[in-house]
Amino acid sequence: MAKYGCIGKILTHSFSKEIHACLADYEYEIREIPREELAAFMTARDFRAINVTIPYKQDVMPYLDEIDPIATAIGAVNTIVNRDGRLYGYNTDYDGMVALIRHAGLSLEGKTVLILGTGGTSKTAMAVAKDLGAASVQRVSRSGKDGAITYEEAQRLPVQILINTTPSGMYPNPDGQPMDLSRFGWLEGVLDAVYNPLRTRLVLQARDNRAHAQSGLYMLVAQAAVACELFLGKQLPAGTLDTVYRQIHGQKQNIVLTGMPGSGKSTVGRILARQMGREFVDTDTEIIRLAKKPIADIFAQKGEAHFRELESQVIAQLSQRTGLVIATGGGAILREENVRHLRQNGRLYFLDRPVEAICPTKDRPLSRDRDALQKRYEERYTRYNVTADTRIPVNGDADTVAAAIREEFLI
Numbered sequence: 001m002a003k004y005g006c007i008g009k010i011l012t013h014s015f016s017k018e019i020h021a022c023l024a025d026y027e028y029e030i031r032e033i034p035r036e037e038l039a040a041f042m043t044a045r046d047f048r049a050i051n052v053t054i055p056y057k058q059d060v061m062p063y064l065d066e067i068d069p070i071a072t073a074i075g076a077v078n079t080i081v082n083r084d085g086r087l088y089g090y091n092t093d094y095d096g097m098v099a100l101i102r103h104a105g106l107s108l109e110g111k112t113v114l115i116l117g118t119g120g121t122s123k124t125a126m127a128v129a130k131d132l133g134a135a136s137v138q139r140v141s142r143s144g145k146d147g148a149i150t151y152e153e154a155q156r157l158p159v160q161i162l163i164n165t166t167p168s169g170m171y172p173n174p175d176g177q178p179m180d181l182s183r184f185g186w187l188e189g190v191l192d193a194v195y196n197p198l199r200t201r202l203v204l205q206a207r208d209n210r211a212h213a214q215s216g217l218y219m220l221v222a223q224a225a226v227a228c229e230l231f232l233g234k235q236l237p238a239g240t241l242d243t244v245y246r247q248i249h250g251q252k253q254n255i256v257l258t259g260m261p262g263s264g265k266s267t268v269g270r271i272l273a274r275q276m277g278r279e280f281v282d283t284d285t286e287i288i289r290l291a292k293k294p295i296a297d298i299f300a301q302k303g304e305a306h307f308r309e310l311e312s313q314v315i316a317q318l319s320q321r322t323g324l325v326i327a328t329g330g331g332a333i334l335r336e337e338n339v340r341h342l343r344q345n346g347r348l349y350f351l352d353r354p355v356e357a358i359c360p361t362k363d364r365p366l367s368r369d370r371d372a373l374q375k376r377y378e379e380r381y382t383r384y385n386v387t388a389d390t391r392i393p394v395n396g397d398a399d400t401v402a403a404a405i406r407e408e409f410l411i
Helices: 016-023 035-044 069-074 093-103 120-131 201-208 217-232 240-252 265-276 283-291 295-318 336-345 370-387 398-409
Strands: 004-008 028-032 049-052 079-083 086-090 112-116 136-140 161-164 189-192 212-214 254-258 279-282 324-327 346-352 390-393
Touching: 004 016, 016 028, 016 217, 016 240, 049 217, 069 086, 069 093, 069 120, 079 217, 093 120, 093 189, 093 217, 112 120, 120 136, 120 161, 189 201, 201 212, 201 336, 217 240, 254 265, 254 336, 254 398, 265 279, 265 324, 265 398, 279 283, 283 295, 283 324, 295 336, 336 346, 346 370, 346 398, 390 398
Parallel strands: 004 028, 004 049, 112 136, 112 161, 161 189, 189 212, 254 324, 254 346, 279 324, 346 390
Antiparallel strands: 049 079, 079 086
16 A cells, blocks of 8 residues: 555545645555455554545554553544654544634534534534533433434434535435425524535535535545644644645536526637646536437427426436536426435536527527527526526626636636
8 A cells, every 4th residue: 555545444425535635745555454354454654644434444443552641541543653663643634613603603602513423524513512511411312321312313413513524415315305304493504424425415404494514525635734744744734734634625616507598608618628637527418428319309299398307317416426517407406305415515506698688599498499498588597696606697698707707716
């Protein structure tokens, strides 16, 4: 293995290699290790420093010569440094959790905190919550064992801060959600340790309910920054954490274009993709590829309902990917599930071209003439606005529109 890296059981979702590449100049390897091979790997000690992730944060502890007091108290290690053959264990997730709470603008002092899950990260969250002055901290599990309460019991608590440490909602199962937030009338903030997708379903619901909410990417970068300092034995320059977070978040976030048929989404999308070195994807093109027939034929032979099902299927698949420019069909935002999927890894831009500047085309079954266009525009305009993160007026040429989106996205 490389001198630096990350070990775990399943790491296909990991961003760690990219993060460490931004933090420092060393080779960093992602290595999946089956449980039966962990003992041999740890005994060989053939590394300079490693990060440890699910499910080995507790399993590695017996192989260590010294363990940091915070890691000992938590009972989990996620960073190991080899110094002259002796292994030192740390828990930088603690630092990452503290950083995430501050980044979200939350205070835990005097608050009722609910932690979902009972694994290593939940123990970290509990230690942080207590150290930051929470009045009450309670963990939740499905069984209600080991000092935890059940999810049913949790719904009766006056929860102010909720922290998810379970993998529910994590790629490749982004539709998962550990708990419905609708019963928590006192909820002020939600933190989700899941970082892929960038905005989990839990975070999206919390924001819709006007609670402060953050997924786990900032925590991931923060713990990696502290681990990097332990790897190298020196502090990183001031501001490195925020700089790397913005860089990784920007690289991973999709640019999603919505708006009426003929508003320029595909043209602008191709320009953006070319300028930013991204892949461009048009959902209508993907639907044609999936159905093996033109969209007009899909409508004529199987109807709009079938087309919308294909559209939702394509959007669900594309939304799990990152770093794309996605041009959506004119009616894509009509289904709430499509919007939710697009928002999980994407920033939505409504290309607002005046309806009188849009030309009807025969290949769009619902906007073949001026009357049909006007009708769709009136039906959808409000929906375009409320589902978008940013409205982009389309008054100039495609290059001007692309420049406006790029400028806003890179802020």
